[in-house]
Amino acid sequence: MNDANGVLPAAQPDLSDLFAGRGSLAARMQLGRAARKKVPRTRLAICKLKKRDPIALLEASNVGRVPELIPIRYGRMVANPFAFYRGAAALMAFDLAGLPRTDIIVQLCGDAHLANFGLFASPERRILFGPNDFDETLPGPFDWDVRRLAASFAIAARERGFAASDQRKLVRRLSETFRQRMAEFSKMDVLDLWYYQFSAASMLDIADSAGERKREALVVDKARLQSSRSVLDHAAVQVDGKYRIKENPPLVYHVPLATQRERRQYDDMIRRFFADYRLTLSDERRALFDRYELVDVAIRVVGVGSVGTRCYEALFMADGEWPLFLQLKEARTSVLENYLPRSQYANHGQRVVNGQRLLQSASDIFLGWSKMHHTGSDFYVRQLRDMKGAFDFASFDVEDLGAYAVSCGTALAHAMAKAGDPARMCGYLGKSDAFDAAIETFALAYAERNEADWSTLKAAVKAGRVAAIRE
Template identity: 80%
Template sequence: MTTQKDPSNLFAGRGSLASRIQLGKEARRKVSRSQLAICKIDKRDPMSLLEASNVGRVPELIPIRFGRMLADPFSFYRGAAPLMAFDLSRLPRTDVVVQLGGDAHLANFGLFASPERRVLFGPNDFDETLPGPFDWDLRRLAASFVIAARERGFAASDQGNIVRRLCETFRQRIAEFSTMDTLDVWYYQFKSASMLAIADSAEERKKELAVIDKARLQSSRSVASHATERVNGKLRIRELPPLVYHIPLQNKREHKQYDDMIRRFFADYRLTLPDDRRALFDRYELVDVAIRVVGIGSVGTRCYEALFIADGECPLFLQLKEARASVLEGYLPVSEYPNHGQRVVNGQRLLQSASDIFLGWSKMHHTGNDFYVRQLRDMKGAFDFTTFDLADLAEYAVSCGTALAQSMAKAGDPALIGGYVGKSAAFDEAIIRFALAYAEQNEADWTVLKAAVKSGRIQATRE
């Protein structure tokens, strides 16, 4: 088997394909596939767990976090990764370890750019990445499909069938990756064209193509066209309080301290880039930094956007996102990296088929907070699953199942995973039962949040 500390151990002394598949089958002796259906959640206070995850967040932003989670069960689920990590840690899990994304719900998959400017599809959020049982990501993703389907009013049988498509796709793709040349697995990219090929109808292809075409237009230049303004003749990030704003600085001394802090941050960040990317980064001059409130689960963590200019007119927007300890670290071996930004960056590089050319990490030394850095909205695209019909959601499950299988095949041993999941529908049925049950649990927890807000225990701000 393997340890949970280092997923690269999966490849130490690799045997034949057949022997590795057999190791995966033997892992069922400890935790059978049917045991993954178990969703018996012991009595716990969901609000206490969520409140504990607020430690270290910006206090005045916490009500926005809960306000966003209050919107509907899926929004709650997006912000409740700490709660599900707690639950999964107390349920049966496999010993088949890979690099997890850590927060694999369907809204954390989407379009992104390769360095060659191809539009790819796959996981695009790695704040919680950590080595762990492969089934944790799959179970979180499956439950998210059920929750999304419930909100669309689809019957329980249809919810189960969507998860079945997800799991069938995952099993089939893992089996295919296990027989591929190792380099071919590493080079494999799930392109937007592959998504279009999955579409069952011309109408579906048309809708997907519209999202893909929109993503192609996303760049630092397009962001600058609507997110900047001229102030005293200088280009500055446009404020949109309370979501985008500048830190109020009272005097020259505060301005100098802030400027020194930011410039030291980027000097350290620069050293995490490969030499060729440093040469590119050095062409840009920093002109402005603002605070940005992002996401649902991330609200309250520190996030900035930075505007750089090259040649007097070429913009580059970078996002600086705080990297805290993964929500999984309370239940799995902690990260081996000294900076959580480095944990996120290395997890992303391992799990994505191609990553942002400006991906790196640094630390705000005056506070000790870790950060990772990437381009802001560079060819990013998201599908509006709130408008999906049943066929749309099932097709999206196929895309997500393919992307997740590719990530795990790249980061782990697909033969080992394939041996565990097997060729029959036993694994699929277990995950379906779990996902249906956990969607019920999620809705019950969302109800607890609503009651906590109504009672005044929790403050929630509607934006």
């Protein structure tokens, strides 16, 4: 039937379809329990892996990286088994794809090892703790993130020389925390769950001893003081009255530009990049960004798994004296996309940004994305220095690492509960320790595989099959 203007009315949505799969808490938990029949929790313990050449997989992951930086990547990975693990997300994605997995899909961090958790600031300037690296984020089976995080604790504990029994206790504490917190989050009001923030203060409350609490408080205090303004003097120098990013080759350096034409082309490219980036910000943050003027850009080599990808830092100034450091980080195809449905986003920077916004309890106000049009490379943008902090888990004793496992388990459970269906995950996890036992078995077995792969890389470096630069 036409309306008064002769226009057919818009079709009304079928509310039963619109809300299909949401249902009551009990119904959604039952869906999770039903998922156990397809993949029993005990099957998550399986670590019988397909035969593969780890060097070939690593070399495949180097395609598109800056060639001269790849030896630095291998040099960092060969340092120890945990450093290798940090750079070997592609290997674990291959391995997980060949193992039993749940069909409960959630937005994954994609690289949820313990060094990819840390401190960051909310827009209200609260110090929060949670996952802080989303380069590989993609929807996938929730257990993949849990298994990657659990294996990282087993590897870190093994590297510290902790007994196998302690390794088991650490992983058990992590998985038990994850399961119990998911049960709590499944019963929360949806808005309360979305607003929930796991703060640094909450993390300090978990500390097992006064000594651990004091050490963690020092890291929190240091993060609180970290800002673009606080690091300006040692991160930049004044040249002819203008600030310029301080070089530290081969890790921080400016693109060599020989002619005036090259400089003009480079400047046009960067300004087009930021003009496109600006459009990905909300209106009020766009107004804030417009207060700043771009003064310098330099290449910056970061991380372990990210080494060889294109990464820049940009210095902006407001009123000629207030600095803002932004990081431009290349967003490549997620290593998970070889085994899971590909990203829905045309720009991988947008994939990273939206994954981060879904998973973090609060995100950087300058978080956005863009593209370098001359290369076609996707990037995401965030503040480089803004109340960020990381814990030196290499110095943790068993008790310290156990408390850290509780913090990481809590943070991961909240991230997944916020981005997915906590009731369905809770139904699958259950109340018994079946899930915990399976994750424990898997993590210790995978730690052995990781060490074997690390040894293979060392042998390849020694034989000259790959080049590695030790810094």
